[in-house]
Amino acid sequence: MNRRTGMLIGAIVLVCVAIASAPLLNRIEHYEEVVDQGASPEVRANPYLAAETFLRQRGVSVNVTQALNHLPDTRQQTQTLMLLDTREKMTPADVTRLLSWTRAGGRLLFVAEQLWDEKKGRSGDLLLDQLQIHQFLTRDLREQDRRREREQIKPVIPLSTPDIEAPKTPWPELTRLYVQNENDPAYMSFDPAFHLDDPQDHAQSWANSADATHLLQMVYGNGLITILTDADLWKTRAIGKYDNAWLLWYLSQDSDVTFLLRTDHDDLFGLLWKYFPQALLALALCLGAGLWHAGMRHGPLQPEPSRARRQLSEHLRASADFLLRRRGQHALLRSLQQDILRRARQRHPGFEALPVTEQWQLLARITRQPTRHIGQALRPRLEERLSSTEFTRQVAYLQTLRNAL
Numbered sequence: 001m002n003r004r005t006g007m008l009i010g011a012i013v014l015v016c017v018a019i020a021s022a023p024l025l026n027r028i029e030h031y032e033e034v035v036d037q038g039a040s041p042e043v044r045a046n047p048y049l050a051a052e053t054f055l056r057q058r059g060v061s062v063n064v065t066q067a068l069n070h071l072p073d074t075r076q077q078t079q080t081l082m083l084l085d086t087r088e089k090m091t092p093a094d095v096t097r098l099l100s101w102t103r104a105g106g107r108l109l110f111v112a113e114q115l116w117d118e119k120k121g122r123s124g125d126l127l128l129d130q131l132q133i134h135q136f137l138t139r140d141l142r143e144q145d146r147r148r149e150r151e152q153i154k155p156v157i158p159l160s161t162p163d164i165e166a167p168k169t170p171w172p173e174l175t176r177l178y179v180q181n182e183n184d185p186a187y188m189s190f191d192p193a194f195h196l197d198d199p200q201d202h203a204q205s206w207a208n209s210a211d212a213t214h215l216l217q218m219v220y221g222n223g224l225i226t227i228l229t230d231a232d233l234w235k236t237r238a239i240g241k242y243d244n245a246w247l248l249w250y251l252s253q254d255s256d257v258t259f260l261l262r263t264d265h266d267d268l269f270g271l272l273w274k275y276f277p278q279a280l281l282a283l284a285l286c287l288g289a290g291l292w293h294a295g296m297r298h299g300p301l302q303p304e305p306s307r308a309r310r311q312l313s314e315h316l317r318a319s320a321d322f323l324l325r326r327r328g329q330h331a332l333l334r335s336l337q338q339d340i341l342r343r344a345r346q347r348h349p350g351f352e353a354l355p356v357t358e359q360w361q362l363l364a365r366i367t368r369q370p371t372r373h374i375g376q377a378l379r380p381r382l383e384e385r386l387s388s389t390e391f392t393r394q395v396a397y398l399q400t401l402r403n404a405l
Helices: 003-027 041-045 049-057 092-103 126-131 138-152 244-252 268-275 277-295 312-327 329-347 356-367 371-378 388-404
Strands: 062-065 079-083 107-111 134-137 175-177 186-188 194-197 205-208 213-220 223-228 256-260
Touching: 041 049, 049 062, 049 244, 049 256, 079 244, 092 107, 092 126, 092 213, 092 223, 126 223, 134 138, 138 194, 175 213, 186 244, 268 277, 312 329, 329 356, 329 371, 329 388, 356 371, 356 388, 371 388
Parallel strands: 062 256, 079 107, 079 256, 107 223
Antiparallel strands: 134 194, 175 186, 175 205, 194 213, 205 213, 213 223
16 A cells, blocks of 8 residues: 555545534534632732722722821812721820821721720720710610610500501611702611710711611811721622612712721731742751750760679679669568578478577577577567668678578
8 A cells, every 4th residue: 555545545534534523513512601710819808999999980099008107188189088997906196196187177987896885984996985986786775775665664554556557667777878869868788786876966967777877977177087887888799789889989979088908918928838838848847857956965975884894793782772762671671581580490490480589599599699689680670761870780780690590
């Protein structure tokens, strides 16, 4: 088969395959599928990114800062400062400077962070306490209202009870804001669990849900202060609901906006662990090995003892010291006394049947020692510690008796 014939056969095979696959190609359907990969890193780091984008689209100049080192300049343009993040590190000096900036013409918007404590007479939120605004839980207010009703209202038996139904408030969980020249209110999704109270009547406008107040606004010098129970309605997941976005624009219209946010960013260790976990693990092992090496004792090695000094007497002395520490003086003395009596029984059958006095006399004749000394040596002693001299003397005398047998 030459090359030309092989190419012809290959072309024929390709044509046959194409003809056979034509019905399958007609059944193929083309479609598009959208895969949701979640929020971008920018959105995860800044929950108010959608709010910033919305204001910029409405022509509002928006800046973001993470500290109150420099407050916006109100001399050229009206400025709105929104404190939407935690203020737990705010000092009294910061509060004084912030309120002075507001009194000079700035617009301040912040979120109430602490609940009012009746016993302490303060909430711990420096801005709220300075403005004499109290924040409560809505359920506590309901309980207080029920208690007042039980105390003030006396039971009355009516002559007739008309069937009158009180009008129901639509969407009682939503907050309503009435605007001048508008018949219908705007609805916002504030958290209904919190309530703002203005006991000194400083506020000129407010927004309420069915059970609580969630927005207060007051004139402060040449400026304006807006207090909210929460700012979650302006986060990315909620700003598109109801009139939440409109309220943000309404409170910031005709001004430049500055957001005070502490956006979440990965620290250096988090980035290293994310991208270089093996390098961090190797570094930790190296540090551990270095600390272990630094903690080892360093110094000249002690010379190995010579084998010539390992004599039997040293082993015996060490064994005796060990027994003395573990068993005590009296146990060693009793062991010697029992050894003497055992040898006496072996040398003189019937020794154990003799009275103790005759045993001592027999041992005195054999060892040629005074009977009185033998009695003192074999008599059981009280469990009292002997001096080294007395103990050595007793051991030496008992060994003399044992050797004589």
